[in-house]
Amino acid sequence: MHAPFLAEAEALRDDLVALRRDLHMHPELGFQEFRTSQLVAERLDALGYEVQRGVGKTGVVALLQGGLPGDRTVLLRFDMDALPIQEQNDVPYRSITLGVMHACGHDAHTAVGIGVATLLMRHREQLPGTIKLMFQPAEEGLGGAFAMIDDGLLQNPRPDVALGLHVSSTHDLGTAVVRSGAMMAASDSFRVVVHGRGGHGAHPEQTIDAVLVAAQIVVALQTIVARNVNPEEPGVVTVGALHAGEAGNVIAETAELRGTIRSFSPEVRELLHRRVREVCEGMATTLGATAEVQLRMGVDATVNAPRPTAVLHAAVAAVLGDDKVNTTYRTTGGEDFSAVLARVPGSFFFIGARSDAQGFNFPHHNPRFDIDEACLPQGVAILCDAAVRCLNGAHEAV
Numbered sequence: 543m544h545a546p547f548l549a550e551a552e553a554l555r556d557d558l559v560a561l562r563r564d565l566h567m568h569p570e571l572g573f574q575e576f577r578t579s580q581l582v583a584e585r586l587d588a589l590g591y592e593v594q595r596g597v598g599k600t601g602v603v604a605l606l607q608g609g610l611p612g613d614r615t616v617l618l619r620f621d622m623d624a625l626p627i628q629e630q631n632d633v634p635y636r637s638i639t640l641g642v643m644h645a646c647g648h649d650a651h652t653a654v655g656i657g658v659a660t661l662l663m664r665h666r667e668q669l670p671g672t673i674k675l676m677f678q679p680a681e682e683g684l685g686g687a688f689a690m691i692d693d694g695l696l697q698n699p700r701p702d703v704a705l706g707l708h709v710s711s712t713h714d715l716g717t718a719v720v721r722s723g724a725m726m727a728a729s730d731s732f733r734v735v736v737h738g739r740g741g742h743g744a745h746p747e748q749t750i751d752a753v754l755v756a757a758q759i760v761v762a763l764q765t766i767v768a769r770n771v772n773p774e775e776p777g778v779v780t781v782g783a784l785h786a787g788e789a790g791n792v793i794a795e796t797a798e799l800r801g802t803i804r805s806f807s808p809e810v811r812e813l814l815h816r817r818v819r820e821v822c823e824g825m826a827t828t829l830g831a832t833a834e835v836q837l838r839m840g841v842d843a844t845v846n847a848p849r850p851t852a853v854l855h856a857a858v859a860a861v862l863g864d865d866k867v868n869t870t871y872r873t874t875g876g877e878d879f880s881a882v883l884a885r886v887p888g889s890f891f892f893i894g895a896r897s898d899a900q901g902f903n904f905p906h907h908n909p910r911f912d913i914d915e916a917c918l919p920q921g922v923a924i925l926c927d928a929a930v931r932c933l934n935g936a937h938e939a940v
């Protein structure tokens with residue numbers, strides 16, 4: 543099968559790489575993507591899109607009405623924010639902003655988005671329907687997708703299907719992950735404050751030691767996934783922070799634990815929340831203390847609808863080859879595009895950006911994260927191809 547957009551996307555490669563490197567040098571944290579969104583809006587404006595700025599603070603929405611009759615609207619999503627990490631790569635396009643880095647690849651997503659915008663506008667006369675581009679701020683934990691939804695992202699027009707991508711340093715260049723169902727996890731957080739009774743380090747009998755209680759809680763929390771969750775179902779409970787005490791001869795009165803909970807199914811999510819609360823409160827009670835447990839719901843699992851996923855699969859197969867599609871991988875990472883996919887059927891996929899030969903194999907959020915930029919035109923071609931298929935109703939076929 544030939545890939546209609548690949549040659550054209552490859553012809554954009556220098557521009558895509560230059561744009562990605564420019565964004566990489568000038569990373570901006572969530573809801574502070576002023577330069578990035580300005581640049582995006584200007585490029586879209588110049589291409590002839592109907593551009594809406596300030597959607598969800600620093601988000602940008604752009605519309606393209608195709609030249610053929612058709613009432614479907616296809617939403618394509620690209621996130622734009624960077625992370626509070628000091629870059630350690632020694633490259634000409636290294637971040638010039640101290641302590642801020644595109645360590646998740648959202649610079650690449652933004653560049654792919656501009657590439658997609660360019661090609662779809664070029665083919666405007668052959669498009670039956672509307673393309674809606676979503677350039678999203680603040681994906682990294684600040685809820686940029688929710689901010690855009692609250693600002694009317696999904697109205698006027700309402701999308702019929704939503705597609706998005708993420709580069710992946712876990713997967714080799716030239717491959718992709720396209721998977722139906724839950725592909726990324728629900729990501730929730732918890733904070734526990736243990737209240738004991740402080741006192742002299744020499745007289746434990748007069749105290750309730752919050753350090754000991756917290757330590758027992760950390761260990762007991764690890765029994766939840768090991769002993770309560772069905773082994774067929776993934777789940778994670780991580781305690782990432784534990785703070786208590788000031789001095790070696792003082793028994794601490796309080797201790798604080800903070801952690802994250804990951805799950806793919808609503809049932810496991812509910813179980814993990816319930817057991818975290820029970821274990822913390824129960825262990826504290828057993829040892830004479832009390833535990834105040836706060837559970838905070840984060841993003842939902844990213845759930846790909848079967849038909850839009852089949853469309854993406856066909857597009858990836860056309861661009862990369864059918865044998866390059868991984869349909870089984872999933873990750874306990876979280877993604878706020880799940881908020882869109884909870885409201886509009888659609889699919890999210892990973893495009894391989896790893897190259898061991900070139901050293902592009904550090905994990906996401908690592909200070910040495912980088913990508914093989916050859917994935918950029920591939921991402922453009924896949925999304926253009928999938929978008930056109932959806933405008934023609936491929937995602938509605940049984």
Ligand SMILES: [Zn+2]
Pocket residue numbers: 645646682906907
């Ligand atoms: Zn990330």
Ligand SMILES: [Zn+2]
Pocket residue numbers: 646647648681708
């Ligand atoms: Zn990301």
